Amino acid sequence: MSNVTVIGAQWGDEGKGKIIDWLSNRADMVVRFQGGNNAGHTIVVGDKTYKLSLLPSGVVQGKRSIIGNGVVVDPWSLLEEIAKVGAAGLSVTPDLLVLAENACLVLPLHRELDALREEASSQKIGTTKRGIGPTYEDKVGRRAIRAIDLKDPASLPGKIERLLAHHNVLRRGFGAAEVDAGALLKLLNEIAPKIAPFLGSSWRELDAARKAGKRILFEGAQAVLLDIDHGTYPFVTSSNTVAGQAAAGAGVSPRAIGTVLGIVKSYTTRVGEGPFPTELKDATGEKLGERGHEFGTVTGRKRRCGWFDAVLVRQTCVTGGVDGITLTKLDVLDGFDEIKICVAYELDGQTLDYLPADANLQARLTPVYETLEGWKDTTAGARSWAQLPANAIKYVKRVEELIGAPVALLSTSPDRDDTIMVQDPFVDR
Ligand code: GDP
Ligand code: IMO
Ligand code: MG
Secondary structure, three states, X not given: OOOEEEEEOOOOOOOHHHHHHHHHOOOOEEEEOOOOOOOOEXXXXXXXXXXXXXXXXXXXXXXXXXXXXXXXXXXXXXXXXXXXXXXXXXXXXXXXXXXXXXXXXOOHHHHHHHHHHHHHOOOOOOOOOOOHHHHHHHHHOOOOOEHHHHHOXXXXXHHHHHHHXXXXXXXXXXXXXXXXXXXXXXXXXXXXXXXXXXXXOHHHHHHHHHHOOOOEEXXXXXXXXXXXXXXXXXOOOOOOOOOOHHHHOOOOOHHHOOEEEEEEEOOEEEOOOOOOOOEOOOHHHHHHHHHOXXXXXXXXXXXXXXOEXXXXXXXXXXXXXXXXXXXXXXXXXXXXXXXXXXXXXXEOOEEEOOOOOOHHHHOOOEEEEEEEEOOOOOOOOOOOHHHOOHHHHHHHHHHHHHHOOXXXXXXXXXXXXXXXXXXXXXXXX
């Protein structure tokens, strides 16, 4: 039996939360390894809906949950989320949740800088304005405040001074008020006792779990096309979202990440700016958005919609390190007369079978479509392969063939139980 790493294989919101929750039933531990509260993972269990941003989706099934060192953590937002799920009946105590002491903190100044940049820029990224990019910049710039610093009040003033030496210059440039060191220190000292009980060591937790033969589920946020290296740069997030990041962002061997499951929507969506070759700005795109309820979990923004792009997913399976996929939201395609799949791009008279790295070229691609016959019967709520209409099976098989990766799971509604297992991802191949 292997561990499993789940990542998004398109532009995010593929249904990772639903699948992690479903898989966590058979795991001992769930670990986030990158991103922050830019993520919005939805889990539907009967009449209850949980929207998680920082908390690993394992909390819903009461599984030990780790926020790894690769995550950037807004401590105020984390406490709010714990209170919110607490009100919904989930108790998240330090017995359940461990926050890596070497994770970097998202501070109010990061959120403000994120918003200032977006507002000032003529080429917006369309970020979630959660301060994710500015925090990762400070991490790499070696001036971030880390969770462990909250336990050492004597060292905080010096760390704040170093951080503000950088930020106040930027803020002056934007015409924003400078941050007062004393005020920030007060904020951090206030939150410190609330965060301290959750602090622990991600790598030691995982080492002990591995030695005890426990099964670990790694929960990716965002997706490969938003990866800082492999995504549609600069319209990306500021972390590596590929499977390899699970090792670095949690403190385990790359060999411990196990089977990599890419989550793939049966069509394509994107929220925020940037190239999107199969985007449909017509009634079909509207229909996909309506049927799929495509509004952002975090920001409520309308998601852009288009047909399935097999070129992109074939590529993200390679760059992301995907062994098999989960195809979600198949039910959203119910009732379409015909369904298109992008199988190649045309650019300046040439046919391409990959996404070029240059954003200007990405924006000029014309998709080449293959058209498949739709199905009239519903797939919504199907729980076995046998319940799927013949044309839906043809669609799934064609997707599999085009992307060069097997379909391990299928999802046919937001509900946990409406999931079809084709191949158990926990079983070593
Ligand atoms: P994540 O960020 O990858 O976890 O995905 P989000 O939660 O942001 O967005 C996925 C949305 O699709 C959520 O509202 C889910 O409840 C919903 N969803 C997940 N799987 C399915 C499915 O198979 N069918 C339908 N109709 N909705 C789904
Ligand atoms: P989950 O985990 C979809 C997008 C933003 C923006 C870009 C950069 O729910 O799939 P950021 O705030 O990260 O600097 O924004 O990335 N983005 C997401 N899109 N799903 C997400 O997470 C996303 N997290 C960030 O919309 O285009
Ligand atoms: Mg989401």
